[in-house]
Amino acid sequence: MAVRYVQTCRLPTPFGVFDMHGFEEPDTGKEHIALTLGDLESDEPMLARTHSECLTGDALYSMRCDCGYQLEAALRSIAREGRGILMYLRQEGRGIGLLNKIRAYKLQDEGADTVEANERLGFAADLRDYSMCKDMLGHLGIRSLKLMTNNPRKVDALRSLGIDVVERVAIHVGRNPHNEHYLNTKQSKLGHWLETHQDDDPA
Ligand SMILES: Nc1nc2c(ncn2[C@@H]2O[C@H](COP(=O)(O)OP(=O)(O)OP(=O)(O)O)[C@@H](O)[C@H]2O)c(=O)[nH]1
Numbered sequence: 001m002a003v004r005y006v007q008t009c010r011l012p013t014p015f016g017v018f019d020m021h022g023f024e025e026p027d028t029g030k031e032h033i034a035l036t037l038g039d040l041e042s043d044e045p046m047l048a049r050t051h052s053e054c055l056t057g058d059a060l061y062s063m064r065c066d067c068g069y070q071l072e073a074a075l076r077s078i079a080r081e082g083r084g085i086l087m088y089l090r091q092e093g094r095g096i097g098l099l100n101k102i103r104a105y106k107l108q109d110e111g112a113d114t115v116e117a118n119e120r121l122g123f124a125a126d127l128r129d130y131s132m133c134k135d136m137l138g139h140l141g142i143r144s145l146k147l148m149t150n151n152p153r154k155v156d157a158l159r160s161l162g163i164d165v166v167e168r169v170a171i172h173v174g175r176n177p178h179n180e181h182y183l184n185t186k187q188s189k190l191g192h193w194l195e196t197h198q199d200d201d202p203a
């Protein structure tokens with residue numbers, strides 16, 4: 001989905017003072033943001049994360065997934081590097097939306113895995129589209145990325161949009177008894193690169 005740039009402001013966080021850039025999908029009104037830190041002019045590949053919205057994990061401390069832990073680890077890593085970008089994409093629940101994610105979680109409470117739950121609700125396992133990233137990076141003049149992800153489809157999706165992902169950086173954090181089965185399903189059914197070993201210190 002194409003996006004248009006709206007405005008930029010400062011965003012102080014416990015990890016560093018980021019610039020927050022707002023974008024809008026003219027067709028749907030959906031809003032996305034990019035947080036950047038450091039020099040955007042340099043041609044050096046930039047540490048990057050494309051983070052899909054997960055209200056439960058990112059804001060409500062849910063332990064059902066690894067999203068909140070990954071969000072914090074990504075911001076810490078960018079701050080430590082002194083340069084980077086986090087694109088926060090409003091594609092909640094892998095694109096099915098928050099209320100459908102609650103429906104999917106209910107099916108998982110009753111024994112379905114994360115993929116089966118989506119399918120029982122009539123959705124594909126992953127409905128996400130990353131095309132807005134191309135516009136966001138283009139607007140900011142960022143040419144190549146060191147992408148923090150464990151998801152091979154995300155790397156492929158960005159590359160097929162013509163985004164230069166020069167390196168994939170693992171982001172293994174937050175495994176716990178509540179998301180163990182979820183992470184194992186992501187590995188076996190969605191192909192995520194998730195070794196059982198977790199980085200002790202993501203920061
Ligand atoms: N439909 C659905 N969405 C989920 C579920 N658990 C987390 N999500 C959503 O999945 C998205 C995050 O995707 P993940 O598969 O955890 O990770 P990823 O972004 O593909 O890969 P990484 O870059 O390695 O984090 C967020 O939008 C979450 O809201 C679930 O059980 N069902």
Ligand SMILES: [Zn+2]
Pocket residue numbers: 054056057058065066067068
């Ligand atoms: Zn999550």
